[in-house]
Amino acid sequence: xxxxxxxxxxxxxxxxxxxxxxxxxxxxxxxxxxxxxxxxxxxxxxxxxxxxxxxxxxxxxxxxxxxxxxxxxxxxxxxxxxxxxxxxxxxxxxxxxxxxxxxxxxxxxxxxxxxxxxxxxxxxxxxxxxxxxxxxxxxxxxxxxxxxxxxxxxxxxxxxxxxxxxxxxxxxxxxxxxxxxxxxx
Ligand code: ACO
Numbered sequence: 001x002x003x004x005x006x007x008x009x010x011x012x013x014x015x016x017x018x019x020x021x022x023x024x025x026x027x028x029x030x031x032x033x034x035x036x037x038x039x040x041x042x043x044x045x046x047x048x049x050x051x052x053x054x055x056x057x058x059x060x061x062x063x064x065x066x067x068x069x070x071x072x073x074x075x076x077x078x079x080x081x082x083x084x085x086x087x088x089x090x091x092x093x094x095x096x097x098x099x100x101x102x103x104x105x106x107x108x109x110x111x112x113x114x115x116x117x118x119x120x121x122x123x124x125x126x127x128x129x130x131x132x133x134x135x136x137x138x139x140x141x142x143x144x145x146x147x148x149x150x151x152x153x154x155x156x157x158x159x160x161x162x163x164x165x166x167x168x169x170x171x172x173x174x175x176x177x178x179x180x181x182x183x184x185x
Contacts, residue, residue: 002044002081002115006037009078017130018074026066038062041074045084049113053148060086060111070110073130075123083114085127087135092143094167096178106143107135108171112151119150125158140176147172 011034012018020038028035039062046060065072070088074081090108093101109131114124132139139159144151147164155161161174176182 002041002048003079004037004040004044004081006033006040008041008076008081011037011041012074012076016075017127018076019071019130019134020074021071022065022068025062025072041081042072042084045074045081045113046111048115049084049111052113052116053146055146059145060084071131071134073127073134075127077118080115082118083123083127084111085109085113085124085131086111087131087142090143090145090171092167092169092171094143094171094173094177095165097165102178104143106141106173106177107137109142109144109147109151111145124154128154128158138182140174140182143167143171143173143177146170 025035025038028038042060042062042065046058049060050058060072065086068088070086073085075083087107088110089105091103091105094104094106095101112124112127114127128139139155140161147155152164155174161176163175164172165177166172
Protein backbone atom coordinates (compact mmCIF):
# COMPACT_ATOMS: atom_id res chain seq x y z
CA UNK A 1 0.00 0.00 0.00
CA UNK A 2 1.27 3.44 -0.83
CA UNK A 3 0.57 6.11 1.76
CA UNK A 4 1.89 9.65 1.64
CA UNK A 5 2.23 12.51 4.14
CA UNK A 6 -0.49 14.48 2.31
CA UNK A 7 -4.13 13.90 1.52
CA UNK A 8 -4.48 11.92 -1.70
CA UNK A 9 -8.18 12.46 -2.70
CA UNK A 10 -7.90 16.21 -3.47
CA UNK A 11 -5.25 15.40 -6.07
CA UNK A 12 -7.77 13.21 -7.88
CA UNK A 13 -10.40 15.97 -8.20
CA UNK A 14 -13.07 13.82 -6.56
CA UNK A 15 -12.50 10.89 -8.94
CA UNK A 16 -11.29 7.39 -8.14
CA UNK A 17 -8.88 7.46 -11.09
CA UNK A 18 -6.63 10.30 -12.11
CA UNK A 19 -5.53 10.41 -15.74
CA UNK A 20 -2.59 12.64 -16.55
CA UNK A 21 -0.56 13.00 -19.71
CA UNK A 22 3.11 13.85 -19.59
CA UNK A 23 2.26 17.15 -21.26
CA UNK A 24 -0.27 18.00 -18.53
CA UNK A 25 2.31 17.05 -15.93
CA UNK A 26 4.95 19.30 -17.50
CA UNK A 27 2.51 22.20 -17.50
CA UNK A 28 1.81 22.02 -13.75
CA UNK A 29 3.41 25.00 -12.01
CA UNK A 30 6.94 24.02 -10.99
CA UNK A 31 6.60 24.80 -7.30
CA UNK A 32 2.97 23.71 -6.85
CA UNK A 33 1.92 21.23 -4.17
CA UNK A 34 0.13 19.25 -6.87
CA UNK A 35 3.33 18.75 -8.85
CA UNK A 36 5.34 17.90 -5.74
CA UNK A 37 2.74 15.41 -4.49
CA UNK A 38 2.26 13.76 -7.88
CA UNK A 39 6.04 13.52 -8.17
CA UNK A 40 6.17 11.64 -4.87
CA UNK A 41 3.36 9.29 -5.95
CA UNK A 42 4.74 8.53 -9.42
CA UNK A 43 8.28 7.92 -8.17
CA UNK A 44 7.10 5.66 -5.34
CA UNK A 45 4.63 3.64 -7.41
CA UNK A 46 7.22 3.31 -10.18
CA UNK A 47 9.73 1.99 -7.69
CA UNK A 48 7.26 -0.51 -6.22
CA UNK A 49 6.27 -1.66 -9.70
CA UNK A 50 9.90 -2.34 -10.63
CA UNK A 51 10.39 -4.30 -7.41
CA UNK A 52 7.19 -6.31 -8.01
CA UNK A 53 8.31 -7.17 -11.54
CA UNK A 54 11.92 -7.78 -10.53
CA UNK A 55 13.08 -5.29 -13.17
CA UNK A 56 16.74 -4.26 -13.36
CA UNK A 57 15.72 -0.59 -13.68
CA UNK A 58 12.70 1.52 -12.78
CA UNK A 59 10.49 2.14 -15.82
CA UNK A 60 8.35 4.89 -14.34
CA UNK A 61 10.02 7.89 -12.76
CA UNK A 62 8.91 11.49 -12.98
CA UNK A 63 12.06 12.29 -14.93
CA UNK A 64 11.29 9.68 -17.60
CA UNK A 65 7.56 10.42 -17.62
CA UNK A 66 7.91 14.17 -18.08
CA UNK A 67 10.37 13.67 -20.93
CA UNK A 68 7.92 11.32 -22.70
CA UNK A 69 4.65 11.46 -24.57
CA UNK A 70 2.80 9.00 -22.33
CA UNK A 71 -0.31 8.84 -20.18
CA UNK A 72 -0.58 7.71 -16.59
CA UNK A 73 -3.60 6.43 -14.72
CA UNK A 74 -3.45 6.41 -10.93
CA UNK A 75 -6.09 4.93 -8.64
CA UNK A 76 -6.75 5.49 -4.93
CA UNK A 77 -9.06 4.08 -2.27
CA UNK A 78 -9.80 7.33 -0.44
CA UNK A 79 -6.66 7.03 1.61
CA UNK A 80 -3.75 5.42 -0.24
CA UNK A 81 -2.75 5.20 -3.88
CA UNK A 82 -3.32 1.58 -4.86
CA UNK A 83 -2.22 1.32 -8.49
CA UNK A 84 -0.65 2.75 -11.62
CA UNK A 85 -0.99 2.10 -15.34
CA UNK A 86 1.19 3.78 -17.94
CA UNK A 87 0.51 3.70 -21.67
CA UNK A 88 2.09 5.29 -24.70
CA UNK A 89 2.79 4.92 -28.40
CA UNK A 90 6.08 3.27 -29.36
CA UNK A 91 7.63 2.71 -32.75
CA UNK A 92 8.25 -1.03 -32.93
CA UNK A 93 9.22 -3.69 -35.42
CA UNK A 94 6.77 -6.54 -34.85
CA UNK A 95 6.59 -10.00 -36.38
CA UNK A 96 3.21 -11.40 -37.36
CA UNK A 97 2.27 -15.10 -37.27
CA UNK A 98 3.88 -15.64 -40.70
CA UNK A 99 7.15 -14.10 -39.44
CA UNK A 100 6.67 -11.03 -41.62
CA UNK A 101 8.07 -7.94 -39.94
CA UNK A 102 5.97 -4.78 -39.67
CA UNK A 103 7.09 -1.32 -38.65
CA UNK A 104 4.26 -0.06 -36.47
CA UNK A 105 3.45 2.52 -33.81
CA UNK A 106 0.95 0.75 -31.57
CA UNK A 107 -0.38 1.94 -28.25
CA UNK A 108 1.55 0.02 -25.59
CA UNK A 109 1.05 -1.08 -22.03
CA UNK A 110 4.31 0.14 -20.53
CA UNK A 111 3.92 -0.22 -16.77
CA UNK A 112 1.11 -1.69 -14.68
CA UNK A 113 1.08 -2.18 -10.95
CA UNK A 114 -1.44 -2.70 -8.14
CA UNK A 115 -0.22 -2.78 -4.52
CA UNK A 116 0.23 -6.36 -3.38
CA UNK A 117 -2.40 -6.08 -0.66
CA UNK A 118 -4.99 -4.90 -3.19
CA UNK A 119 -4.35 -7.32 -6.04
CA UNK A 120 -7.13 -9.62 -7.28
CA UNK A 121 -9.88 -7.22 -6.23
CA UNK A 122 -10.61 -5.76 -9.65
CA UNK A 123 -8.49 -2.63 -9.22
CA UNK A 124 -6.26 -3.52 -12.17
CA UNK A 125 -9.36 -4.02 -14.29
CA UNK A 126 -10.71 -0.61 -13.34
CA UNK A 127 -7.41 1.03 -14.29
CA UNK A 128 -7.31 -0.92 -17.55
CA UNK A 129 -10.91 0.01 -18.36
CA UNK A 130 -10.01 3.68 -17.92
CA UNK A 131 -7.26 3.20 -20.53
CA UNK A 132 -9.62 1.36 -22.89
CA UNK A 133 -12.16 4.17 -22.71
CA UNK A 134 -9.52 6.88 -23.10
CA UNK A 135 -7.80 5.27 -26.09
CA UNK A 136 -10.88 3.64 -27.66
CA UNK A 137 -8.65 0.63 -28.42
CA UNK A 138 -9.42 -3.06 -27.78
CA UNK A 139 -7.16 -5.05 -25.44
CA UNK A 140 -5.81 -7.19 -28.31
CA UNK A 141 -4.57 -4.06 -30.11
CA UNK A 142 -2.08 -3.10 -27.40
CA UNK A 143 1.56 -4.17 -27.52
CA UNK A 144 2.81 -5.05 -24.06
CA UNK A 145 6.28 -4.36 -22.75
CA UNK A 146 7.72 -7.25 -20.69
CA UNK A 147 4.42 -8.83 -19.63
CA UNK A 148 4.66 -10.61 -16.29
CA UNK A 149 2.93 -13.94 -15.56
CA UNK A 150 0.30 -11.96 -13.62
CA UNK A 151 -0.36 -9.75 -16.63
CA UNK A 152 -0.68 -12.82 -18.85
CA UNK A 153 -3.19 -14.21 -16.32
CA UNK A 154 -4.98 -10.86 -16.23
CA UNK A 155 -5.41 -10.85 -20.04
CA UNK A 156 -6.70 -14.43 -20.02
CA UNK A 157 -9.15 -13.80 -17.22
CA UNK A 158 -10.59 -10.48 -18.31
CA UNK A 159 -10.35 -10.63 -22.10
CA UNK A 160 -10.12 -14.35 -22.88
CA UNK A 161 -6.81 -13.69 -24.67
CA UNK A 162 -4.38 -16.50 -24.01
CA UNK A 163 -2.04 -17.02 -26.92
CA UNK A 164 0.53 -14.39 -27.62
CA UNK A 165 3.58 -13.80 -29.80
CA UNK A 166 6.81 -12.79 -28.08
CA UNK A 167 8.80 -10.44 -30.29
CA UNK A 168 12.52 -9.90 -30.83
CA UNK A 169 12.36 -6.95 -28.47
CA UNK A 170 10.86 -6.94 -24.96
CA UNK A 171 7.31 -6.69 -26.33
CA UNK A 172 4.53 -9.22 -26.75
CA UNK A 173 1.38 -8.98 -28.84
CA UNK A 174 -1.69 -11.12 -28.29
CA UNK A 175 -3.64 -13.20 -30.76
CA UNK A 176 -5.61 -11.07 -33.21
CA UNK A 177 -3.21 -8.13 -32.97
CA UNK A 178 -2.54 -8.50 -36.71
CA UNK A 179 -5.93 -9.90 -37.65
CA UNK A 180 -7.46 -7.38 -40.06
CA UNK A 181 -10.95 -8.76 -39.44
CA UNK A 182 -10.82 -8.48 -35.67
CA UNK A 183 -12.53 -5.38 -34.35
CA UNK A 184 -10.30 -2.36 -33.83
CA UNK A 185 -12.41 -1.44 -30.84
N1 ACO B 1 -1.04 -14.16 -9.01
C1 ACO B 1 -1.49 -14.62 -10.19
N2 ACO B 1 -2.33 -13.90 -10.99
C2 ACO B 1 -2.70 -12.69 -10.57
C3 ACO B 1 -2.27 -12.16 -9.33
C4 ACO B 1 -1.40 -12.95 -8.54
N3 ACO B 1 -0.93 -12.53 -7.35
N4 ACO B 1 -2.79 -10.93 -9.19
C5 ACO B 1 -3.55 -10.71 -10.29
N5 ACO B 1 -3.50 -11.77 -11.13
C6 ACO B 1 -4.22 -11.89 -12.40
C7 ACO B 1 -5.13 -13.11 -12.30
O1 ACO B 1 -5.52 -13.50 -13.60
C8 ACO B 1 -6.33 -12.54 -11.58
O2 ACO B 1 -7.51 -13.31 -11.73
P1 ACO B 1 -7.84 -14.43 -10.61
O3 ACO B 1 -7.75 -13.77 -9.28
O4 ACO B 1 -9.23 -14.88 -10.97
O5 ACO B 1 -6.79 -15.50 -10.79
C9 ACO B 1 -6.49 -11.20 -12.23
O6 ACO B 1 -5.13 -10.77 -12.54
C10 ACO B 1 -7.15 -10.23 -11.28
O7 ACO B 1 -7.55 -9.10 -11.98
P2 ACO B 1 -7.63 -7.71 -11.21
O8 ACO B 1 -8.01 -7.90 -9.78
O9 ACO B 1 -8.43 -6.78 -12.04
O10 ACO B 1 -6.10 -7.25 -11.33
P3 ACO B 1 -5.13 -6.69 -10.19
O11 ACO B 1 -5.76 -5.56 -9.47
O12 ACO B 1 -4.58 -7.80 -9.39
O13 ACO B 1 -3.97 -6.07 -11.10
C11 ACO B 1 -1.79 -6.56 -11.99
C12 ACO B 1 -3.29 -6.87 -12.06
C13 ACO B 1 -1.56 -5.08 -12.30
C14 ACO B 1 -1.06 -7.41 -13.03
C15 ACO B 1 -1.29 -6.87 -10.57
O14 ACO B 1 -1.45 -8.23 -10.31
C16 ACO B 1 0.17 -6.49 -10.30
O15 ACO B 1 0.47 -5.35 -10.01
N6 ACO B 1 1.09 -7.47 -10.38
C17 ACO B 1 2.48 -7.23 -10.04
C18 ACO B 1 3.17 -6.35 -11.08
C19 ACO B 1 2.96 -6.87 -12.48
O16 ACO B 1 3.15 -8.06 -12.74
N7 ACO B 1 2.54 -5.95 -13.39
C20 ACO B 1 2.35 -6.23 -14.81
C21 ACO B 1 3.67 -6.16 -15.47
S1 ACO B 1 3.59 -6.09 -17.24
C22 ACO B 1 3.64 -4.44 -17.63
O17 ACO B 1 3.73 -3.63 -16.76
C23 ACO B 1 3.60 -4.00 -19.06
